[in-house]
Amino acid sequence: MTLQNIIMALKKYWGDYGCVISEPYDQEVGAGTFHPHTFFGVLGPEPWKVAYVQPSRRPADGRYGDNPNRLYQHHQFQVILKPSPEDSQEIYLESLRAIGIDTRHHDIRFEEDDWESPTLGATGLGWQVLCDGTEITQFTYFQQVAGMELNPISVELTYGLERIAAFIQGVDHVLDIEWVDGVTFRDLRKRFEFEFTGYSFDGADLKRHWDLFNMAEMECKAALEKGFVLPAYEWLLKCSHWFNILDARGAISVTQRTGYIARIRGMAVECAKAYLVAPKQSRSGGAGFGCQEEKISKYKRQDNLSN
Amino acid sequence: MNFLLEIGTEEIPESYLAPYGEQLKKMFAEEFAKLDLKAEGIGSFFTPRRLTLFCKNIADKQPVRNEKLKGPPASVAFKDGAPTKAAEAFAKKTGIAVENLETKDFDGKEYLYAEVETGGASTVDLLKDSIPAIIRRLRSPKSMRWEDKPTAFARPIRWLVGILGKEVIPADLDGIVAGNYTYGHRFLSPDKIELKSASFEDYRKSLLKAHVIIDASDRENEIVKQLISHGAIEEKIDRHLVSVCANLVEWPSVVRGSFPEELLELPEEVLLTTLKKHQKSFLVYNKDGKVVARFLSVANNDLKDDDRIRSGFERVIVARLADAKFFWDEDRKKKLADRVDNLKTVVFHEKLGSYFDKTEKIQKLVEYLAEAVGKPELKKTAARAAYLSRADLTTAMVNEFANLQGTMGRIYANAVDCESEEVSKAIEEMYQPRGADDKLPETKTGALLSIADKADTIARCCAVGLGPTGSADPYALRRQSLGLLRTLAHHNFHISLKEILEKALVGQENNSEIFEQVLTLFQGRLETVLKEFDVRYDVINAVLASGWDDVALVVDKAKQLMALVDTQDFKKVCTIAERCNNITKTEKFEDTNVDESLFSETLEKEMWNSWLAASENMRAAVKDNNFEKAVQSLAENFSNALHNYFDEVMVNVEDEKIRSNRLKSVRSIRNELVEKIADLSKIVF
Numbered sequence: 008m009t010l011q012n013i014i015m016a017l018k019k020y021w022g023d024y025g026c027v028i029s030e031p032y033d034q035e036v037g038a039g040t041f042h043p044h045t046f047f048g049v050l051g052p053e054p055w056k057v058a059y060v061q062p063s064r065r066p067a068d069g070r071y072g073d074n075p076n077r078l079y080q081h082h083q084f085q086v087i088l089k090p091s092p093e094d095s096q097e098i099y100l101e102s103l104r105a106i107g108i109d110t111r112h113h114d115i116r117f118e119e120d121d122w123e124s125p126t127l128g129a130t131g132l133g134w135q136v137l138c139d140g141t142e143i144t145q146f147t148y149f150q151q152v153a154g155m156e157l158n159p160i161s162v163e164l165t166y167g168l169e170r171i172a173a174f175i176q177g178v179d180h181v182l183d184i185e186w187v188d189g190v191t192f193r194d195l196r197k198r199f200e201f202e203f204t205g206y207s208f209d210g211a212d213l214k215r216h217w218d219l220f221n222m223a224e225m226e227c228k229a230a231l232e233k234g235f236v237l238p239a240y241e242w243l244l245k246c247s248h249w250f251n252i253l254d255a256r257g258a259i260s261v262t263q264r265t266g267y268i269a270r271i272r273g274m275a276v277e278c279a280k281a282y283l284v285a286p287k288q289s290r291s292g293g294a295g296f297g298c299q300e301e302k303i304s305k306y307k308r309q310d311n312l313s314n
Numbered sequence: 315m316n317f318l319l320e321i322g323t324e325e326i327p328e329s330y331l332a333p334y335g336e337q338l339k340k341m342f343a344e345e346f347a348k349l350d351l352k353a354e355g356i357g358s359f360f361t362p363r364r365l366t367l368f369c370k371n372i373a374d375k376q377p378v379r380n381e382k383l384k385g386p387p388a389s390v391a392f393k394d395g396a397p398t399k400a401a402e403a404f405a406k407k408t409g410i411a412v413e414n415l416e417t418k419d420f421d422g423k424e425y426l427y428a429e430v431e432t433g434g435a436s437t438v439d440l441l442k443d444s445i446p447a448i449i450r451r452l453r454s455p456k457s458m459r460w461e462d463k464p465t466a467f468a469r470p471i472r473w474l475v476g477i478l479g480k481e482v483i484p485a486d487l488d489g490i491v492a493g494n495y496t497y498g499h500r501f502l503s504p505d506k507i508e509l510k511s512a513s514f515e516d517y518r519k520s521l522l523k524a525h526v527i528i529d530a531s532d533r534e535n536e537i538v539k540q541l542i543s544h545g546a547i548e549e550k551i552d553r554h555l556v557s558v559c560a561n562l563v564e565w566p567s568v569v570r571g572s573f574p575e576e577l578l579e580l581p582e583e584v585l586l587t588t589l590k591k592h593q594k595s596f597l598v599y600n601k602d603g604k605v606v607a608r609f610l611s612v613a614n615n616d617l618k619d620d621d622r623i624r625s626g627f628e629r630v631i632v633a634r635l636a637d638a639k640f641f642w643d644e645d646r647k648k649k650l651a652d653r654v655d656n657l658k659t660v661v662f663h664e665k666l667g668s669y670f671d672k673t674e675k676i677q678k679l680v681e682y683l684a685e686a687v688g689k690p691e692l693k694k695t696a697a698r699a700a701y702l703s704r705a706d707l708t709t710a711m712v713n714e715f716a717n718l719q720g721t722m723g724r725i726y727a728n729a730v731d732c733e734s735e736e737v738s739k740a741i742e743e744m745y746q747p748r749g750a751d752d753k754l755p756e757t758k759t760g761a762l763l764s765i766a767d768k769a770d771t772i773a774r775c776c777a778v779g780l781g782p783t784g785s786a787d788p789y790a791l792r793r794q795s796l797g798l799l800r801t802l803a804h805h806n807f808h809i810s811l812k813e814i815l816e817k818a819l820v821g822q823e824n825n826s827e828i829f830e831q832v833l834t835l836f837q838g839r840l841e842t843v844l845k846e847f848d849v850r851y852d853v854i855n856a857v858l859a860s861g862w863d864d865v866a867l868v869v870d871k872a873k874q875l876m877a878l879v880d881t882q883d884f885k886k887v888c889t890i891a892e893r894c895n896n897i898t899k900t901e902k903f904e905d906t907n908v909d910e911s912l913f914s915e916t917l918e919k920e921m922w923n924s925w926l927a928a929s930e931n932m933r934a935a936v937k938d939n940n941f942e943k944a945v946q947s948l949a950e951n952f953s954n955a956l957h958n959y960f961d962e963v964m965v966n967v968e969d970e971k972i973r974s975n976r977l978k979s980v981r982s983i984r985n986e987l988v989e990k991i992a993d994l995s996k997i998v999f
Contacts, residue, residue: 075633076633090461091460091461091470092461093461093472095470096324111502112615112622113615113623113626114569114613114614114615114623114626114627115501115614116562116614117325117362119325119327119328131458132456132458134325138626139622139623139625139626139627139629139630140593140611140626140627140629140630140631141626141629148458148459148460148470150458150459158459158462159461159462160460160461160462174626179629260661261661261664262661262663262664263664
């Protein structure tokens, strides 16, 4: 299967299962977990089922496109099922068959791996799923997000699309993956990998990135004060991304790191709290991305041109 | 009757399984006793997906017991003919209505009395409640919740089997009701399996047919058997890895794969780390003990398509080994000696500078140590090893495989810098012992370096406020001080611990509070070290009271005294110490200068002369660290004289000068014993 077909097969499978197939978040993020459909989606009591592709950037992992396994930006397929189903493992395994992995004739293992994101205050217990020794999915039962105990529990399935494609296609170097007939991963991504690796390790201006980080933090807090939760969260995502670049540049010492992570986490906690306080505007069955209407009403345009 | 409980789960972390098994056995044994159910033959079993408790023989119901219950006195139970709260409580307890309560005469007084039948409940009914209660009490290092269920467990529980004899025990855990159906191997035999009874043999056989080996040791044996059939040499098989792999599968199948021969260039330690740590796979050796370009992995499958599985494993392993080979080639382009300057940018700690700073400090410290322990000939090699000791932190291999620090230092020092065996080995030994079970540095140079490094870390961390608190020890200083002490003792390095720490604190802000903190840290660990040598607690206290600055001496002394602890001579000397201590412990002494001219009684003079002679022999023996001889000389030459003295001469006379002199003489004996041997008044018989 080409990578293009794998993605479509996964979307079909999870769409048929009942997930909303949404789109990637249009901000730089390090993982599918940062998408508001996960971060906010898992909070609160309403059921929620969503799946989407999420391009994920990890500046420290850039290797100019030379390393067979590591990329500056890889693609995750993210699934959230809330509440976690009784047969979550079985439906996951069925999804592997849907993309052509014969689970009977491979060594498929659930190997202990408890995933956490310190910047989002998220922790979970679960496994990395191995297929003949290659990790293909992170399977996590979220317990806490933004430091809050979740109820009900959500299960997060994060497929590593490049890993899976390389495995299915029997390819040793990630850039040799066939994206679609006649087009390789290299064709689409090599330049991106090359330039962004160089930029992260050498090119990014340190002082400017520090300034950007600090300003983003200030704007996040300001937006929250005015009652804008989702916009505030976007500033947090920017902080996180610029932190990752500074980290890749080696500009953050081991002892400083805890401080910066705590700052980002602090913003995440505030956003989550503010989100839960807001009245829900969605019908039951969807994630309630409400707003603090009373607070932001003064920002509404007063003329009749706005719809 | 047989009792069978199976808790069906999603894959539980390997390290949690055996502890869960132990907990199940213990908790059910206690529960059966509490419920007055006679039970024997309790065993537990586990695979990653199921925890099983089996009881060979349990009563099918509680025995009926006639309890004779005596209640409060009638005078308390009834006031003016009406029942009081006491009567109501007794009525509730016995289940008898208040108006039907009877009394009985005990020694002339009337008490409420009832004969009640207890027990007789059926085991099925009782266990129906016990099972969920016990499951909720099971503990694991981490646990999780799922859906909206309140129970937390290591991983989600998906089914329960509960059978007594042939009867189902319908225990209910958050809506999961126990039945008599289990499931086979997730991929090879996923269908439901009906269990007709709680018979363990039937259970085991049904699971075996369904590709599940329920007994961990059976899985281990199966793995070893298959490893050998694939060419593994039995004596070289890593048994620990076998037991880990056995708890990652329900149906072990060994896959044999290979990798390119040129990757054998890699040091064995690198091959091991890659294969064992990351891929849980086995290295293969030929009959001559050399590594061959093969590996063995344990899959959870029946390998009907083992080519596919093998090539999958090979791809991953070859990729990792290729990475390692890349690092190996790149790293060797630069000598360790040329890397030391780069340590200036590798931070040890924000408050303590770089690893370059640390290198300089331990270099000085190890030179001092070599002199101080009487091995000046080791100064040069120790200093060289110290200089190179952390250069491997800048290599790509250590960057990727952090656990290989020290080991790569040794290998690169040898292969690239062409340093001597002694220097290379010391670099690796600096890190030892890494933990409670790790070995100690073997060579003297390695031991000196290990001590220097640990002393530097401990002293300087404490100096800047990073020392251990009651609840946290983020820099593992307790573990490091334990390692340091064990190394000193093992190599018999006689040296002042205080002096080492003072030297380590040169250049740091040092005040008495910090110094005290460091010493307290060591004192606690020294007790641990002595306990490891099976020294009794009272001997530990006695020896430490004598001072513990020379750790090697303290350990030697403690061991020697422990060996004497049941001898007559030892008892005699302890009695000497005890008597001298008891009579003087409440006095205040400005000095213990004895004025021999004030001795008036003959026994007094005899005792004193006997003491002078015996103590000289004792001191000579102590100088040679021969505590057996010291104890013996006191027992033989002084014990009788002292006891005669105490029995016949009164110490606390009216005359203040004589009294004081007598007390001082006894005290000085006591002090000499404490100083030279130990405070034997602390020995408990």
